[in-house]
Amino acid sequence: MANSSENKVQHWVPQCYLRQWCDMSIPKGYTPYVWLYSKDWATQKRKAPANIFAENELYTVEMQNGIRNLYIENGLSKLETSYSKIVSKIVRNESLIKDDHEVLCVFIAAMRARTPFQRDHMQDHWGEVLGMMESMQSQYEETTHKPRGSMSRTEHVSDDISAFSMKEVKRLAETPLQEMLPTMLSVQTSILLQMNISILYSISKARFLTSDNPYVLFDPESNKRHWMYRGGMGFDTVEISLPITPRHLLLLTWRELPPYIDITRKQVEMFNQRHWAYARNYVVSNSEINKPSWISDDSYD
Structure with a gap:
Protein backbone atom coordinates (compact mmCIF):
# COMPACT_ATOMS: atom_id res chain seq x y z
CA MET A 1 0.00 0.00 0.00
CA ALA A 2 1.07 3.61 -0.46
CA ASN A 3 0.58 6.97 1.21
CA SER A 4 -1.30 9.83 -0.40
CA SER A 5 1.72 11.35 -2.16
CA GLU A 6 3.94 8.41 -3.11
CA ASN A 7 4.50 7.79 -6.86
CA LYS A 8 1.56 9.83 -8.07
CA VAL A 9 3.28 10.67 -11.37
CA GLN A 10 3.45 7.45 -13.40
CA HIS A 11 5.20 7.14 -16.78
CA TRP A 12 3.80 5.15 -19.68
CA VAL A 13 7.17 5.46 -21.44
CA PRO A 14 9.65 4.62 -18.66
CA GLN A 15 12.40 7.03 -17.69
CA CYS A 16 14.95 4.20 -17.90
CA TYR A 17 13.95 3.74 -21.54
CA LEU A 18 14.06 7.44 -22.44
CA ARG A 19 17.46 8.01 -20.80
CA GLN A 20 19.05 6.13 -23.68
CA TRP A 21 18.06 9.12 -25.86
CA CYS A 22 19.59 11.79 -23.62
CA ASP A 23 21.84 14.12 -25.58
CA MET A 24 25.45 13.14 -24.89
CA SER A 25 26.74 16.61 -25.76
CA ILE A 26 24.98 18.57 -23.01
CA PRO A 27 27.26 20.75 -20.84
CA LYS A 28 28.46 19.34 -17.54
CA GLY A 29 26.12 20.17 -14.68
CA TYR A 30 22.99 20.38 -16.85
CA THR A 31 20.05 18.05 -16.26
CA PRO A 32 20.13 15.34 -18.98
CA TYR A 33 17.48 15.88 -21.63
CA VAL A 34 16.11 14.43 -24.86
CA TRP A 35 15.02 16.33 -27.96
CA LEU A 36 11.25 16.26 -28.24
CA TYR A 37 9.62 17.06 -31.58
CA SER A 38 5.94 17.46 -32.33
CA LYS A 39 4.80 14.98 -34.93
CA ASP A 40 4.49 17.69 -37.57
CA TRP A 41 8.00 18.88 -36.64
CA ALA A 42 6.66 22.39 -36.03
CA THR A 43 7.92 22.59 -32.45
CA GLN A 44 10.89 21.24 -30.58
CA LYS A 45 11.69 21.10 -26.88
CA ARG A 46 14.51 19.86 -24.70
CA LYS A 47 12.95 17.83 -21.92
CA ALA A 48 14.21 15.68 -19.07
CA PRO A 49 12.83 12.11 -19.21
CA ALA A 50 11.19 12.66 -15.83
CA ASN A 51 9.00 15.42 -17.28
CA ILE A 52 7.41 13.72 -20.29
CA PHE A 53 5.00 10.89 -21.13
CA ALA A 54 3.43 10.59 -17.69
CA GLU A 55 0.06 10.98 -15.98
CA ASN A 56 -1.06 11.13 -12.39
CA GLU A 57 -2.32 7.80 -11.01
CA LEU A 58 -2.24 6.06 -14.39
CA TYR A 59 -1.91 2.61 -12.79
CA THR A 60 -2.96 3.25 -9.19
CA VAL A 61 -5.68 1.00 -7.83
CA GLU A 62 -7.86 2.86 -5.35
CA MET A 63 -9.10 0.55 -2.64
CA GLN A 64 -12.52 0.87 -1.00
CA ASN A 65 -10.92 2.27 2.16
CA GLY A 66 -9.24 5.02 0.11
CA ILE A 67 -5.76 3.53 0.28
CA ARG A 68 -3.73 3.69 -2.95
CA ASN A 69 -2.52 0.29 -4.12
CA LEU A 70 0.63 0.58 -6.29
CA TYR A 71 1.13 -3.08 -7.12
CA ILE A 72 0.97 -2.44 -10.88
CA GLU A 73 3.32 0.55 -10.75
CA ASN A 74 5.74 -1.37 -8.51
CA GLY A 75 5.61 -4.40 -10.81
CA LEU A 76 6.37 -2.25 -13.84
CA SER A 77 9.27 -0.66 -11.93
CA LYS A 78 10.81 -4.09 -11.26
CA LEU A 79 10.38 -5.00 -14.93
CA GLU A 80 12.13 -1.78 -15.96
CA THR A 81 15.08 -2.56 -13.68
CA SER A 82 15.50 -5.99 -15.27
CA TYR A 83 15.12 -4.50 -18.76
CA SER A 84 17.80 -1.88 -18.12
CA LYS A 85 20.32 -4.57 -17.21
CA ILE A 86 19.64 -6.40 -20.47
CA VAL A 87 20.00 -3.23 -22.54
CA SER A 88 23.39 -2.68 -20.91
CA LYS A 89 24.37 -6.18 -22.03
CA ILE A 90 23.21 -5.44 -25.57
CA VAL A 91 25.22 -2.21 -25.69
CA ARG A 92 28.31 -4.16 -24.53
CA ASN A 93 27.64 -6.78 -27.24
CA GLU A 94 27.22 -9.52 -24.65
CA SER A 95 25.27 -12.68 -25.45
CA LEU A 96 21.72 -12.91 -24.19
CA ILE A 97 20.30 -15.93 -22.41
CA LYS A 98 16.76 -17.33 -22.45
CA ASP A 99 15.74 -15.34 -19.35
CA ASP A 100 16.86 -12.14 -21.07
CA HIS A 101 14.62 -12.88 -24.04
CA GLU A 102 11.68 -13.48 -21.71
CA VAL A 103 12.20 -10.14 -19.96
CA LEU A 104 12.43 -8.36 -23.32
CA CYS A 105 9.15 -9.92 -24.41
CA VAL A 106 7.37 -8.86 -21.21
CA PHE A 107 8.78 -5.35 -21.60
CA ILE A 108 7.63 -5.14 -25.23
CA ALA A 109 4.16 -6.36 -24.24
CA ALA A 110 4.05 -3.72 -21.51
CA MET A 111 5.04 -0.98 -23.93
CA ARG A 112 2.00 -1.87 -25.99
CA ALA A 113 -0.48 -2.32 -23.17
CA ARG A 114 0.42 0.36 -20.61
CA THR A 115 -0.25 3.53 -22.61
CA PRO A 116 -3.08 6.03 -22.11
CA PHE A 117 -3.94 5.48 -25.77
CA GLN A 118 -4.64 1.82 -25.01
CA ARG A 119 -6.61 2.88 -21.94
CA ASP A 120 -8.74 5.28 -23.98
CA HIS A 121 -9.41 2.58 -26.58
CA MET A 122 -10.55 0.13 -23.91
CA GLN A 123 -12.65 2.76 -22.17
CA ASP A 124 -14.48 3.42 -25.43
CA HIS A 125 -15.06 -0.30 -25.99
CA TRP A 126 -16.25 -1.15 -22.48
CA GLY A 127 -18.22 2.09 -22.31
CA GLU A 128 -20.22 0.93 -25.32
CA VAL A 129 -20.78 -2.48 -23.70
CA LEU A 130 -21.91 -0.82 -20.47
CA GLY A 131 -24.28 1.44 -22.40
CA MET A 132 -25.88 -1.56 -24.10
CA MET A 133 -26.26 -3.40 -20.78
CA GLU A 134 -27.84 -0.38 -19.13
CA SER A 135 -30.23 0.01 -22.07
CA MET A 136 -31.22 -3.66 -21.86
CA GLN A 137 -31.76 -3.41 -18.11
CA SER A 138 -33.90 -0.30 -18.56
CA GLN A 139 -36.03 -2.01 -21.20
CA TYR A 140 -36.41 -5.06 -18.98
CA GLU A 141 -37.58 -2.97 -16.03
CA GLU A 142 -40.02 -1.04 -18.20
CA THR A 143 -41.61 -4.19 -19.62
CA THR A 144 -41.73 -6.17 -16.37
CA HIS A 145 -45.05 -5.78 -14.60
CA LYS A 146 -44.37 -8.05 -11.62
CA PRO A 147 -43.82 -6.24 -8.31
CA ARG A 148 -40.29 -6.78 -7.03
CA GLY A 149 -41.59 -8.48 -3.90
CA SER A 150 -43.35 -11.22 -5.87
CA MET A 151 -40.30 -12.28 -7.89
CA SER A 152 -39.27 -15.89 -7.51
CA ARG A 153 -35.92 -16.99 -6.05
CA THR A 154 -34.69 -17.77 -9.56
CA GLU A 155 -35.43 -14.25 -10.74
CA HIS A 156 -33.56 -12.79 -7.75
CA VAL A 157 -30.52 -14.93 -8.56
CA SER A 158 -30.70 -13.77 -12.17
CA ASP A 159 -30.84 -10.15 -11.06
CA ASP A 160 -27.86 -10.66 -8.75
CA ILE A 161 -25.81 -12.11 -11.61
CA SER A 162 -26.79 -9.25 -13.91
CA ALA A 163 -25.90 -6.70 -11.25
CA PHE A 164 -22.50 -8.31 -10.68
CA SER A 165 -21.81 -8.34 -14.42
CA MET A 166 -22.66 -4.67 -14.75
CA LYS A 167 -20.37 -3.83 -11.85
CA GLU A 168 -17.55 -5.67 -13.55
CA VAL A 169 -18.13 -3.93 -16.87
CA LYS A 170 -18.41 -0.57 -15.11
CA ARG A 171 -14.98 -1.12 -13.54
CA LEU A 172 -13.55 -2.12 -16.92
CA ALA A 173 -14.98 1.05 -18.47
CA GLU A 174 -13.68 3.32 -15.71
CA THR A 175 -10.24 1.79 -14.94
CA PRO A 176 -9.32 -0.62 -17.74
CA LEU A 177 -5.55 -0.57 -17.13
CA GLN A 178 -5.98 -1.40 -13.45
CA GLU A 179 -8.42 -4.20 -14.28
CA MET A 180 -6.80 -5.70 -17.39
CA LEU A 181 -3.09 -4.83 -17.61
CA PRO A 182 -1.74 -7.98 -15.89
CA THR A 183 -3.92 -10.21 -18.09
CA MET A 184 -2.96 -8.35 -21.26
CA LEU A 185 0.73 -8.70 -20.43
CA SER A 186 0.34 -12.44 -19.89
CA VAL A 187 -1.55 -13.02 -23.15
CA GLN A 188 0.67 -10.85 -25.32
CA THR A 189 3.91 -12.14 -23.80
CA SER A 190 2.91 -15.73 -24.55
CA ILE A 191 2.65 -14.80 -28.24
CA LEU A 192 5.84 -12.71 -28.34
CA LEU A 193 7.84 -15.59 -26.83
CA GLN A 194 7.02 -17.66 -29.91
CA MET A 195 8.43 -15.03 -32.27
CA ASN A 196 12.05 -14.61 -33.33
CA ILE A 197 13.98 -11.65 -31.86
CA SER A 198 16.65 -9.83 -33.82
CA ILE A 199 18.70 -6.87 -32.63
CA LEU A 200 19.25 -4.34 -35.41
CA TYR A 201 22.36 -2.15 -35.16
CA SER A 202 22.96 1.06 -37.08
CA ILE A 203 26.41 0.95 -38.66
CA SER A 204 26.03 4.47 -40.09
CA LYS A 205 25.71 7.85 -38.42
CA ALA A 206 21.94 7.55 -38.65
CA ARG A 207 20.21 7.08 -35.30
CA PHE A 208 16.87 5.53 -34.39
CA LEU A 209 14.08 7.80 -33.23
CA THR A 210 11.54 6.78 -30.64
CA SER A 211 8.23 8.33 -29.62
CA ASP A 212 5.40 8.62 -27.12
CA ASN A 213 4.14 5.30 -28.55
CA PRO A 214 7.34 3.26 -29.10
CA TYR A 215 5.78 -0.16 -29.76
CA VAL A 216 4.95 -0.61 -33.43
CA LEU A 217 3.16 -3.57 -35.02
CA PHE A 218 3.55 -3.34 -38.80
CA ASP A 219 1.89 -5.69 -41.25
CA PRO A 220 2.26 -4.82 -44.96
CA GLU A 221 -0.60 -7.22 -45.77
CA SER A 222 -3.12 -5.87 -43.25
CA ASN A 223 -5.04 -3.82 -45.81
CA LYS A 224 -5.86 -7.04 -47.67
CA ARG A 225 -7.62 -8.52 -44.64
CA HIS A 226 -11.03 -7.94 -43.13
CA TRP A 227 -10.89 -5.06 -40.64
CA MET A 228 -11.61 -7.45 -37.75
CA TYR A 229 -8.27 -9.20 -38.31
CA ARG A 230 -6.09 -6.15 -38.76
CA GLY A 231 -3.60 -5.64 -35.95
CA GLY A 232 -3.40 -9.33 -35.10
CA MET A 233 0.01 -10.57 -33.96
CA GLY A 234 -0.13 -14.04 -35.45
CA PHE A 235 0.13 -13.37 -39.20
CA ASP A 236 3.34 -14.41 -40.95
CA THR A 237 3.99 -10.93 -42.33
CA VAL A 238 3.80 -9.14 -38.96
CA GLU A 239 6.83 -7.20 -37.72
CA ILE A 240 6.99 -5.76 -34.21
CA SER A 241 9.67 -3.16 -33.61
CA LEU A 242 10.86 -1.24 -30.58
CA PRO A 243 13.91 1.06 -30.59
CA ILE A 244 15.93 0.49 -27.41
CA THR A 245 18.83 2.91 -27.98
CA PRO A 246 19.62 5.38 -30.75
CA ARG A 247 21.73 2.63 -32.34
CA HIS A 248 19.74 -0.51 -31.44
CA LEU A 249 16.25 -1.69 -32.33
CA LEU A 250 14.42 -4.87 -31.36
CA LEU A 251 12.64 -6.59 -34.23
CA LEU A 252 10.28 -9.51 -33.68
CA THR A 253 9.13 -11.55 -36.65
CA TRP A 254 7.82 -15.00 -37.52
CA ARG A 255 10.70 -15.38 -39.98
CA GLU A 256 14.07 -16.93 -39.27
CA LEU A 257 16.50 -14.01 -39.06
CA PRO A 258 19.97 -13.68 -37.52
CA PRO A 259 19.96 -12.62 -33.87
CA TYR A 260 22.13 -9.58 -34.70
CA ILE A 261 21.80 -7.60 -37.93
CA ASP A 262 23.81 -4.55 -39.05
CA TRP A 294 9.99 11.86 -45.61
CA ILE A 295 7.69 14.17 -43.62
CA SER A 296 5.75 16.13 -46.21
CA ASP A 297 3.98 19.42 -45.57
CA ASP A 298 0.62 17.78 -46.29
CA SER A 299 1.09 14.93 -43.77
CA TYR A 300 -1.80 16.31 -41.72
CA ASP A 301 -4.11 17.40 -44.50
Missing part, protein backbone atom coordinates in the same frame (compact mmCIF):
# COMPACT_ATOMS: atom_id res chain seq x y z
CA ILE A 263 21.65 -2.13 -41.02
CA THR A 264 22.35 0.87 -43.23
CA ARG A 265 21.24 4.49 -43.05
CA LYS A 266 18.45 3.85 -45.52
CA GLN A 267 17.11 1.00 -43.38
CA VAL A 268 17.33 3.10 -40.21
CA GLU A 269 15.33 5.83 -41.92
CA MET A 270 12.72 3.27 -42.97
CA PHE A 271 12.16 2.30 -39.33
CA ASN A 272 12.22 5.95 -38.24
CA GLN A 273 9.51 6.72 -40.76
CA ARG A 274 7.48 3.80 -39.41
CA HIS A 275 7.83 4.92 -35.80
CA TRP A 276 7.05 8.52 -36.70
CA ALA A 277 3.83 7.31 -38.38
CA TYR A 278 2.75 5.41 -35.25
CA ALA A 279 3.66 8.21 -32.82
CA ARG A 280 0.67 9.92 -31.24
CA ASN A 281 1.98 13.42 -30.65
CA TYR A 282 5.75 13.41 -30.24
CA VAL A 283 8.93 11.80 -31.51
CA VAL A 284 12.18 11.71 -29.55
CA SER A 285 15.76 12.13 -30.75
CA ASN A 286 19.09 12.07 -28.96
CA SER A 287 20.26 15.20 -30.79
CA GLU A 288 18.95 18.24 -32.58
CA ILE A 289 18.00 17.30 -36.14
CA ASN A 290 16.31 18.85 -39.13
CA LYS A 291 12.87 17.86 -40.32
CA PRO A 292 13.26 14.52 -42.16
CA SER A 293 12.67 14.54 -45.90
Whole structure:
Protein backbone atom coordinates (compact mmCIF):
# COMPACT_ATOMS: atom_id res chain seq x y z
CA MET A 1 0.00 0.00 0.00
CA ALA A 2 1.07 3.61 -0.46
CA ASN A 3 0.58 6.97 1.21
CA SER A 4 -1.30 9.83 -0.40
CA SER A 5 1.72 11.35 -2.16
CA GLU A 6 3.94 8.41 -3.11
CA ASN A 7 4.50 7.79 -6.86
CA LYS A 8 1.56 9.83 -8.07
CA VAL A 9 3.28 10.67 -11.37
CA GLN A 10 3.45 7.45 -13.40
CA HIS A 11 5.20 7.14 -16.78
CA TRP A 12 3.80 5.15 -19.68
CA VAL A 13 7.17 5.46 -21.44
CA PRO A 14 9.65 4.62 -18.66
CA GLN A 15 12.40 7.03 -17.69
CA CYS A 16 14.95 4.20 -17.90
CA TYR A 17 13.95 3.74 -21.54
CA LEU A 18 14.06 7.44 -22.44
CA ARG A 19 17.46 8.01 -20.80
CA GLN A 20 19.05 6.13 -23.68
CA TRP A 21 18.06 9.12 -25.86
CA CYS A 22 19.59 11.79 -23.62
CA ASP A 23 21.84 14.12 -25.58
CA MET A 24 25.45 13.14 -24.89
CA SER A 25 26.74 16.61 -25.76
CA ILE A 26 24.98 18.57 -23.01
CA PRO A 27 27.26 20.75 -20.84
CA LYS A 28 28.46 19.34 -17.54
CA GLY A 29 26.12 20.17 -14.68
CA TYR A 30 22.99 20.38 -16.85
CA THR A 31 20.05 18.05 -16.26
CA PRO A 32 20.13 15.34 -18.98
CA TYR A 33 17.48 15.88 -21.63
CA VAL A 34 16.11 14.43 -24.86
CA TRP A 35 15.02 16.33 -27.96
CA LEU A 36 11.25 16.26 -28.24
CA TYR A 37 9.62 17.06 -31.58
CA SER A 38 5.94 17.46 -32.33
CA LYS A 39 4.80 14.98 -34.93
CA ASP A 40 4.49 17.69 -37.57
CA TRP A 41 8.00 18.88 -36.64
CA ALA A 42 6.66 22.39 -36.03
CA THR A 43 7.92 22.59 -32.45
CA GLN A 44 10.89 21.24 -30.58
CA LYS A 45 11.69 21.10 -26.88
CA ARG A 46 14.51 19.86 -24.70
CA LYS A 47 12.95 17.83 -21.92
CA ALA A 48 14.21 15.68 -19.07
CA PRO A 49 12.83 12.11 -19.21
CA ALA A 50 11.19 12.66 -15.83
CA ASN A 51 9.00 15.42 -17.28
CA ILE A 52 7.41 13.72 -20.29
CA PHE A 53 5.00 10.89 -21.13
CA ALA A 54 3.43 10.59 -17.69
CA GLU A 55 0.06 10.98 -15.98
CA ASN A 56 -1.06 11.13 -12.39
CA GLU A 57 -2.32 7.80 -11.01
CA LEU A 58 -2.24 6.06 -14.39
CA TYR A 59 -1.91 2.61 -12.79
CA THR A 60 -2.96 3.25 -9.19
CA VAL A 61 -5.68 1.00 -7.83
CA GLU A 62 -7.86 2.86 -5.35
CA MET A 63 -9.10 0.55 -2.64
CA GLN A 64 -12.52 0.87 -1.00
CA ASN A 65 -10.92 2.27 2.16
CA GLY A 66 -9.24 5.02 0.11
CA ILE A 67 -5.76 3.53 0.28
CA ARG A 68 -3.73 3.69 -2.95
CA ASN A 69 -2.52 0.29 -4.12
CA LEU A 70 0.63 0.58 -6.29
CA TYR A 71 1.13 -3.08 -7.12
CA ILE A 72 0.97 -2.44 -10.88
CA GLU A 73 3.32 0.55 -10.75
CA ASN A 74 5.74 -1.37 -8.51
CA GLY A 75 5.61 -4.40 -10.81
CA LEU A 76 6.37 -2.25 -13.84
CA SER A 77 9.27 -0.66 -11.93
CA LYS A 78 10.81 -4.09 -11.26
CA LEU A 79 10.38 -5.00 -14.93
CA GLU A 80 12.13 -1.78 -15.96
CA THR A 81 15.08 -2.56 -13.68
CA SER A 82 15.50 -5.99 -15.27
CA TYR A 83 15.12 -4.50 -18.76
CA SER A 84 17.80 -1.88 -18.12
CA LYS A 85 20.32 -4.57 -17.21
CA ILE A 86 19.64 -6.40 -20.47
CA VAL A 87 20.00 -3.23 -22.54
CA SER A 88 23.39 -2.68 -20.91
CA LYS A 89 24.37 -6.18 -22.03
CA ILE A 90 23.21 -5.44 -25.57
CA VAL A 91 25.22 -2.21 -25.69
CA ARG A 92 28.31 -4.16 -24.53
CA ASN A 93 27.64 -6.78 -27.24
CA GLU A 94 27.22 -9.52 -24.65
CA SER A 95 25.27 -12.68 -25.45
CA LEU A 96 21.72 -12.91 -24.19
CA ILE A 97 20.30 -15.93 -22.41
CA LYS A 98 16.76 -17.33 -22.45
CA ASP A 99 15.74 -15.34 -19.35
CA ASP A 100 16.86 -12.14 -21.07
CA HIS A 101 14.62 -12.88 -24.04
CA GLU A 102 11.68 -13.48 -21.71
CA VAL A 103 12.20 -10.14 -19.96
CA LEU A 104 12.43 -8.36 -23.32
CA CYS A 105 9.15 -9.92 -24.41
CA VAL A 106 7.37 -8.86 -21.21
CA PHE A 107 8.78 -5.35 -21.60
CA ILE A 108 7.63 -5.14 -25.23
CA ALA A 109 4.16 -6.36 -24.24
CA ALA A 110 4.05 -3.72 -21.51
CA MET A 111 5.04 -0.98 -23.93
CA ARG A 112 2.00 -1.87 -25.99
CA ALA A 113 -0.48 -2.32 -23.17
CA ARG A 114 0.42 0.36 -20.61
CA THR A 115 -0.25 3.53 -22.61
CA PRO A 116 -3.08 6.03 -22.11
CA PHE A 117 -3.94 5.48 -25.77
CA GLN A 118 -4.64 1.82 -25.01
CA ARG A 119 -6.61 2.88 -21.94
CA ASP A 120 -8.74 5.28 -23.98
CA HIS A 121 -9.41 2.58 -26.58
CA MET A 122 -10.55 0.13 -23.91
CA GLN A 123 -12.65 2.76 -22.17
CA ASP A 124 -14.48 3.42 -25.43
CA HIS A 125 -15.06 -0.30 -25.99
CA TRP A 126 -16.25 -1.15 -22.48
CA GLY A 127 -18.22 2.09 -22.31
CA GLU A 128 -20.22 0.93 -25.32
CA VAL A 129 -20.78 -2.48 -23.70
CA LEU A 130 -21.91 -0.82 -20.47
CA GLY A 131 -24.28 1.44 -22.40
CA MET A 132 -25.88 -1.56 -24.10
CA MET A 133 -26.26 -3.40 -20.78
CA GLU A 134 -27.84 -0.38 -19.13
CA SER A 135 -30.23 0.01 -22.07
CA MET A 136 -31.22 -3.66 -21.86
CA GLN A 137 -31.76 -3.41 -18.11
CA SER A 138 -33.90 -0.30 -18.56
CA GLN A 139 -36.03 -2.01 -21.20
CA TYR A 140 -36.41 -5.06 -18.98
CA GLU A 141 -37.58 -2.97 -16.03
CA GLU A 142 -40.02 -1.04 -18.20
CA THR A 143 -41.61 -4.19 -19.62
CA THR A 144 -41.73 -6.17 -16.37
CA HIS A 145 -45.05 -5.78 -14.60
CA LYS A 146 -44.37 -8.05 -11.62
CA PRO A 147 -43.82 -6.24 -8.31
CA ARG A 148 -40.29 -6.78 -7.03
CA GLY A 149 -41.59 -8.48 -3.90
CA SER A 150 -43.35 -11.22 -5.87
CA MET A 151 -40.30 -12.28 -7.89
CA SER A 152 -39.27 -15.89 -7.51
CA ARG A 153 -35.92 -16.99 -6.05
CA THR A 154 -34.69 -17.77 -9.56
CA GLU A 155 -35.43 -14.25 -10.74
CA HIS A 156 -33.56 -12.79 -7.75
CA VAL A 157 -30.52 -14.93 -8.56
CA SER A 158 -30.70 -13.77 -12.17
CA ASP A 159 -30.84 -10.15 -11.06
CA ASP A 160 -27.86 -10.66 -8.75
CA ILE A 161 -25.81 -12.11 -11.61
CA SER A 162 -26.79 -9.25 -13.91
CA ALA A 163 -25.90 -6.70 -11.25
CA PHE A 164 -22.50 -8.31 -10.68
CA SER A 165 -21.81 -8.34 -14.42
CA MET A 166 -22.66 -4.67 -14.75
CA LYS A 167 -20.37 -3.83 -11.85
CA GLU A 168 -17.55 -5.67 -13.55
CA VAL A 169 -18.13 -3.93 -16.87
CA LYS A 170 -18.41 -0.57 -15.11
CA ARG A 171 -14.98 -1.12 -13.54
CA LEU A 172 -13.55 -2.12 -16.92
CA ALA A 173 -14.98 1.05 -18.47
CA GLU A 174 -13.68 3.32 -15.71
CA THR A 175 -10.24 1.79 -14.94
CA PRO A 176 -9.32 -0.62 -17.74
CA LEU A 177 -5.55 -0.57 -17.13
CA GLN A 178 -5.98 -1.40 -13.45
CA GLU A 179 -8.42 -4.20 -14.28
CA MET A 180 -6.80 -5.70 -17.39
CA LEU A 181 -3.09 -4.83 -17.61
CA PRO A 182 -1.74 -7.98 -15.89
CA THR A 183 -3.92 -10.21 -18.09
CA MET A 184 -2.96 -8.35 -21.26
CA LEU A 185 0.73 -8.70 -20.43
CA SER A 186 0.34 -12.44 -19.89
CA VAL A 187 -1.55 -13.02 -23.15
CA GLN A 188 0.67 -10.85 -25.32
CA THR A 189 3.91 -12.14 -23.80
CA SER A 190 2.91 -15.73 -24.55
CA ILE A 191 2.65 -14.80 -28.24
CA LEU A 192 5.84 -12.71 -28.34
CA LEU A 193 7.84 -15.59 -26.83
CA GLN A 194 7.02 -17.66 -29.91
CA MET A 195 8.43 -15.03 -32.27
CA ASN A 196 12.05 -14.61 -33.33
CA ILE A 197 13.98 -11.65 -31.86
CA SER A 198 16.65 -9.83 -33.82
CA ILE A 199 18.70 -6.87 -32.63
CA LEU A 200 19.25 -4.34 -35.41
CA TYR A 201 22.36 -2.15 -35.16
CA SER A 202 22.96 1.06 -37.08
CA ILE A 203 26.41 0.95 -38.66
CA SER A 204 26.03 4.47 -40.09
CA LYS A 205 25.71 7.85 -38.42
CA ALA A 206 21.94 7.55 -38.65
CA ARG A 207 20.21 7.08 -35.30
CA PHE A 208 16.87 5.53 -34.39
CA LEU A 209 14.08 7.80 -33.23
CA THR A 210 11.54 6.78 -30.64
CA SER A 211 8.23 8.33 -29.62
CA ASP A 212 5.40 8.62 -27.12
CA ASN A 213 4.14 5.30 -28.55
CA PRO A 214 7.34 3.26 -29.10
CA TYR A 215 5.78 -0.16 -29.76
CA VAL A 216 4.95 -0.61 -33.43
CA LEU A 217 3.16 -3.57 -35.02
CA PHE A 218 3.55 -3.34 -38.80
CA ASP A 219 1.89 -5.69 -41.25
CA PRO A 220 2.26 -4.82 -44.96
CA GLU A 221 -0.60 -7.22 -45.77
CA SER A 222 -3.12 -5.87 -43.25
CA ASN A 223 -5.04 -3.82 -45.81
CA LYS A 224 -5.86 -7.04 -47.67
CA ARG A 225 -7.62 -8.52 -44.64
CA HIS A 226 -11.03 -7.94 -43.13
CA TRP A 227 -10.89 -5.06 -40.64
CA MET A 228 -11.61 -7.45 -37.75
CA TYR A 229 -8.27 -9.20 -38.31
CA ARG A 230 -6.09 -6.15 -38.76
CA GLY A 231 -3.60 -5.64 -35.95
CA GLY A 232 -3.40 -9.33 -35.10
CA MET A 233 0.01 -10.57 -33.96
CA GLY A 234 -0.13 -14.04 -35.45
CA PHE A 235 0.13 -13.37 -39.20
CA ASP A 236 3.34 -14.41 -40.95
CA THR A 237 3.99 -10.93 -42.33
CA VAL A 238 3.80 -9.14 -38.96
CA GLU A 239 6.83 -7.20 -37.72
CA ILE A 240 6.99 -5.76 -34.21
CA SER A 241 9.67 -3.16 -33.61
CA LEU A 242 10.86 -1.24 -30.58
CA PRO A 243 13.91 1.06 -30.59
CA ILE A 244 15.93 0.49 -27.41
CA THR A 245 18.83 2.91 -27.98
CA PRO A 246 19.62 5.38 -30.75
CA ARG A 247 21.73 2.63 -32.34
CA HIS A 248 19.74 -0.51 -31.44
CA LEU A 249 16.25 -1.69 -32.33
CA LEU A 250 14.42 -4.87 -31.36
CA LEU A 251 12.64 -6.59 -34.23
CA LEU A 252 10.28 -9.51 -33.68
CA THR A 253 9.13 -11.55 -36.65
CA TRP A 254 7.82 -15.00 -37.52
CA ARG A 255 10.70 -15.38 -39.98
CA GLU A 256 14.07 -16.93 -39.27
CA LEU A 257 16.50 -14.01 -39.06
CA PRO A 258 19.97 -13.68 -37.52
CA PRO A 259 19.96 -12.62 -33.87
CA TYR A 260 22.13 -9.58 -34.70
CA ILE A 261 21.80 -7.60 -37.93
CA ASP A 262 23.81 -4.55 -39.05
CA ILE A 263 21.65 -2.13 -41.02
CA THR A 264 22.35 0.87 -43.23
CA ARG A 265 21.24 4.49 -43.05
CA LYS A 266 18.45 3.85 -45.52
CA GLN A 267 17.11 1.00 -43.38
CA VAL A 268 17.33 3.10 -40.21
CA GLU A 269 15.33 5.83 -41.92
CA MET A 270 12.72 3.27 -42.97
CA PHE A 271 12.16 2.30 -39.33
CA ASN A 272 12.22 5.95 -38.24
CA GLN A 273 9.51 6.72 -40.76
CA ARG A 274 7.48 3.80 -39.41
CA HIS A 275 7.83 4.92 -35.80
CA TRP A 276 7.05 8.52 -36.70
CA ALA A 277 3.83 7.31 -38.38
CA TYR A 278 2.75 5.41 -35.25
CA ALA A 279 3.66 8.21 -32.82
CA ARG A 280 0.67 9.92 -31.24
CA ASN A 281 1.98 13.42 -30.65
CA TYR A 282 5.75 13.41 -30.24
CA VAL A 283 8.93 11.80 -31.51
CA VAL A 284 12.18 11.71 -29.55
CA SER A 285 15.76 12.13 -30.75
CA ASN A 286 19.09 12.07 -28.96
CA SER A 287 20.26 15.20 -30.79
CA GLU A 288 18.95 18.24 -32.58
CA ILE A 289 18.00 17.30 -36.14
CA ASN A 290 16.31 18.85 -39.13
CA LYS A 291 12.87 17.86 -40.32
CA PRO A 292 13.26 14.52 -42.16
CA SER A 293 12.67 14.54 -45.90
CA TRP A 294 9.99 11.86 -45.61
CA ILE A 295 7.69 14.17 -43.62
CA SER A 296 5.75 16.13 -46.21
CA ASP A 297 3.98 19.42 -45.57
CA ASP A 298 0.62 17.78 -46.29
CA SER A 299 1.09 14.93 -43.77
CA TYR A 300 -1.80 16.31 -41.72
CA ASP A 301 -4.11 17.40 -44.50
